[in-house]
Amino acid sequence: MPGALPLGDPAPVDGSLPASVVEGVADRNFGVYLHVPFCRVRCGYCDFNTYTGDELRGARRDDYAQEAVDEVRLAGRVLEGAGLPPRPVSTVFFGGGTPTMLPHSDLAAMLSSVVDTWGLVDGAEVTTEANPDSVDAAYLEALAAAGFTRVSFGMQSAVPSVLATLERTHDPERVPLVVRWARDAGLDVSLDLIYGTPGETLDDWSRSLDVALEQEPDHLSAYSLIVEDGTKLARQIRRGEVAQPDDDTAADMYELADDRLAAAGYGWYEVSNWARDEQHRSRHNLSYWQGHDWWGVGPGAHSHVGGVRWWNVKHPAAYGQRMAAGESPGAGRETLDAETRRVERVLLAVRMREGLPTSDLDPEGRAAVAGLIADGWVEGREALGGRVVLTRTGRLMADAVVRRLLPV
Template identity: 50%
Template sequence: MPHQPEGVVWPEDGALERALPGQVQVPLAAYIHVPFCTVRCGYCDFNTYTTGFGEGADLETYANSVVREIELSARVLGESRWDGRPFESVFFGGGTPSLLSPGSIGLILDTLRRHFGIAADAEVTLEANPETLNEERAWQFAEVGVNRFSIGMQSGVSHVLKVLDRTHNPANVPVAVAAAQAAGCQVSVDLIYGAPGESLADWETSLRQAIALKPDHISAYSLIIEEGTKMGRGLAAGLIPPSNPDLDAEKYELADSLLGEAGYHWYEISNFSTSPKTRSTHNLAYWQDWDWWGYGPGAHSHVGGQRWWNVKHPRAYAGRLKQGVSPGFAGENLSVEDRGVEAVMLGVRTDLGVKTPSDVTPESVRHLIQEGLIEEEPAGRGHILLTLRGRLLADYVTRVLLGWE
């Protein structure tokens, strides 16, 4: 099981102790973590499990535990100054949320509607494994309120999928996408590049296959091999080679080129959409510093300058809620300075960029321009916007902007 981060012990009643001074009310989002999978992928370091753990902690009854946490969150927020806002975004992530029944998804959404409301134009997204989505099931999910599917394609090349321990048949991806589209839902397709043994030609094949499906949105993530995963152990033992950063850069540049030609526009380093209306509201909630409540084992929440995270194990999560106790494990209160740093770290990754931090020297800005990392014209107006090269070196740009470099 992934490491449980430490922090201030969270109160059993889940009460929010304070609001950040000067905090204005921002939109509210919901993340629902579904921790179940049929197979654990070799690169995955998420809080996922391939078995159930009894009442409230298995596929059949898990929704009941989430309902209890929604009821708790309604009470907590009702006792604070953050009540009264409907959810602008609801995202079911995992794990494999599409393993839950449409009835379970509907129960959770109905509970959110009853206690908070869901905005009429809210994005309601369900992550789906291609093996779990056909036309009938897509319609069933749509009927209970899902209006966007995020489909885990990852690669269109069989040997790359095998390295990633992805067990779906590539032929099922177009079936799943077509099913979601037939149900009248937006579709996002997720890709991963940089797997051991993946060539530039392999990556081009995956990109072209994804584009041919005509989804509304494509995410292209660079593989990060984390310690504690199956691939991490293989890397440490010398059984798989480390990534090649130059090849990964070529793959990103190829993605930017092919996606751009096909009408997709980058709005965050790893995310491309056909229009502003098809950008992921869920992702933007994080990058634009919304409030959000994360439901489920290990889920993180962020409200009014406070961040906390739940116990990780599904059995412990369900048990606490059954006893009327918050599943919150620990948390932290973010200072104004903390939030300023995070605003730069997140905002610089988007096509909106960030206002040039006040303590960044003109010399540092000129250096970033000369290196071709930020756009010159916006920089002259006190605004930082990454170039294509800057997107490849975004961490370095961030360190410069924060005075860490």
């Protein structure tokens, strides 16, 4: 089951925000994330806030689109009440869960509510995640007609045994089909891969990269499998039923992916993300990493506006009750002080291709840069120019780099 929500201060019943969120607003884009918390089955490695049919207990999937629309309307009132100027939305992202478990008309209605409330900037990026077995050609055409511009398919692997360990249900042979259908509909395509699955070999991973690159996606994400406490996979490993993922093998897989993607013309722009060109980077994810504003709609969704972060109640039933009562679904929130915001800039910016300005570091952090260069984790020439940029080895050690840049 999904993990617990963060601790924080109580969120106001009406969702109101302090006047401080207006400060610096002209320098921040605004995006909307819509969480669709439904899945057909729960994958053994997943700890996202998602629910299968027998876990809904008092919530109805048929009601969800309207509840999400109600939160979008609430968001419009809250942002206006805080004194924020009207801002069209730069990016919209439907995540989950499996958003495409809902009828395409539901996703279209949710997107329409965003457009009606704020409008979209010219060329806005509008993405939905999808499983390869959750869409067909007609569904993708309907999404494009509704204003979607991009689809991110959870491919994960091209090897049946690896998919079985992950408890993914799609046939890998379907991936080329859905990519072609998305292209025919005029949608950009991103593929998500996972490496380091127990039992996965380097040859297995090479095969998955082959298949992914054959599809010529615009964007590709490759995430190392993380065994989260409380998941089925963690229990299987603890009981000795499944082998613990091997860190050295995972590092070899990352390096192989980076080599293969670079040779195919894809550039890394964040530790786990590559794009065909700058235009095809995930602008929505960039808004998170660069500290812009976004409103997260749905159970367990997180939001950030002007240094205020909050999160919604987790269960769809509790979320529906709040929306029916005309109340904010916020469960808690925190206001970030200047030092916390600086620390978060370091944590996120160091993972990016453009790197971190050394001016964002305190004296101890700046003093650590020379040692990181000597270790081969940070590019020396970039550091002389005032930026901390990771080498490929440094990308593999990103968490350790951050610990040295932010000494306790």
